[in-house]
Amino acid sequence: MDNILSGIKPTGQLTLGNYIGAIKNFVKVQNEGESFLFIADLHALTLPIEPETLKNNSRDIAAYYLAAGLDPNRANIFLQSDVPSHSELAIILQNYLYMGELSRMTQFKDKSSKMKEEAIGLGLFAYPVLMAADIVLYDSKRIPVGEDQVQHVELARDLVKRFNNRYGEVLVMPKAEIAKVGARIMSLSDPTKKMSKSDPKGDIYLNDSLEAIRKKIMSAVTDMVGKVHYDVSNQPGISNLMTIMSSLSGKTFEQIEKEFEGKGYGDFKRAVADTVVAELTPFKQRYEEIIKSGLVDEVLQRGASRANQIASKTLLRVQKAVGLYHK
Ligand code: ATP
Numbered sequence: 498m499d500n501i502l503s504g505i506k507p508t509g510q511l512t513l514g515n516y517i518g519a520i521k522n523f524v525k526v527q528n529e530g531e532s533f534l535f536i537a538d539l540h541a542l543t544l545p546i547e548p549e550t551l552k553n554n555s556r557d558i559a560a561y562y563l564a565a566g567l568d569p570n571r572a573n574i575f576l577q578s579d580v581p582s583h584s585e586l587a588i589i590l591q592n593y594l595y596m597g598e599l600s601r602m603t604q605f606k607d608k609s610s611k612m613k614e615e616a617i618g619l620g621l622f623a624y625p626v627l628m629a630a631d632i633v634l635y636d637s638k639r640i641p642v643g644e645d646q647v648q649h650v651e652l653a654r655d656l657v658k659r660f661n662n663r664y665g666e667v668l669v670m671p672k673a674e675i676a677k678v679g680a681r682i683m684s685l686s687d688p689t690k691k692m693s694k695s696d697p698k699g700d701i702y703l704n705d706s707l708e709a710i711r712k713k714i715m716s717a718v719t720d721m722v723g724k725v726h727y728d729v730s731n732q733p734g735i736s737n738l739m740t741i742m743s744s745l746s747g748k749t750f751e752q753i754e755k756e757f758e759g760k761g762y763g764d765f766k767r768a769v770a771d772t773v774v775a776e777l778t779p780f781k782q783r784y785e786e787i788i789k790s791g792l793v794d795e796v797l798q799r800g801a802s803r804a805n806q807i808a809s810k811t812l813l814r815v816q817k818a819v820g821l822y823h824k
């Protein structure tokens with residue numbers, strides 16, 4: 498059984514996009530191999546963030562992982578910063594990824610586009626190096642992510658190829674896995690843009706009240722076509738709502754189109770809101786219970802201990818391969 502790895506940055510409150518595109522898939526695959534699901538707190542430092550916010554967001558992600566159904570006896574849930582091998586390996590691997598390829602990364606271009614060059618941190622630029630270290634440390638072949646992270650996984654693949662060509666079969670080749678439906682949930686207010694936790698426009702947050710979630714869905718941007726039909730180019734808003742409904746209910750696009758044939762967008766939006774609320778009601782209850790129980794700290798400690806065990810072995814393999822004296 499292949500190892501599975503993924504993570505989420507504690508840069509803000511999680512969105513429905515993170516839930517559908519990432520967390521739900523973690524739960525789906527947790528029995529198919531050993532999974533390493535971390536909270537990418539070092540990655541969260543690549544843009545300015547308040548210390549208290551970072552701490553609280555990190556705890557929340559762990560609680561959300563558990564609330565979504567990740568079993569801490571099967572999945573290893575841990576903080577990236579609790580496993581020093583991530584940082585140590587990144588320092589070595591940064592020599593095998595090049596400025597040109599890093600500057601072509603969409604995430605870097607998006608996140609730095611509105612910043613003055615003097616204010617862009619090196620960490621933001623080098624983000625894919627740390628991410629490659631995250632990935633290869635656990636010898637993981639399977640990397641479940643949303644569509645936007647595929648480019649970074651591809652870069653990690655290039656690095657593995659380059660590194661192994663130079664030193665032999667040291668690193669395991671990873672592969673991105675994206676959900677068939679829901680790998681890119683769009684903003685409700687601008688359905689041509691990805692829903693992102695660091696960009697509050699048109700987001701549904703997992704900690705929004707159920708009432709607020711309903712309101713946001715009811716006021717989602719649609720179109721003048723007047724037909725519930727999956728067509729991303731001409732009906733991006735409706736297509737996005739269909740994607741949300743399909744990924745949470747299991748209904749296909751055809752089934753949804755049939756169900757709402759001849760009906761208005763109001764009826765459709767109400768049904769989408771019902772689907773989201775039905776999914777999130779028990780999830781939010783479990784989250785509250787987990788936060789009160791103190792389970793998070795215990796789970797993170799256990800996760801870090803197992804992660805350190807595996808990661809330090811891989812790090813040593815790399816250190817030896819490159820010829821670090823005394824290793
Ligand atoms: P940020 O704005 O800080 O980058 P984000 O919402 O993009 O936040 P990340 O921490 O970058 O979240 O990504 C965590 C996981 O969630 C990744 O696997 C990513 O691909 C996935 N993901 C993020 N946004 C979406 C989305 N809109 N639809 C589907 N998956 C998503």
Ligand code: MG
Binds near residue numbers: 645693
């Ligand atoms: Mg992101």
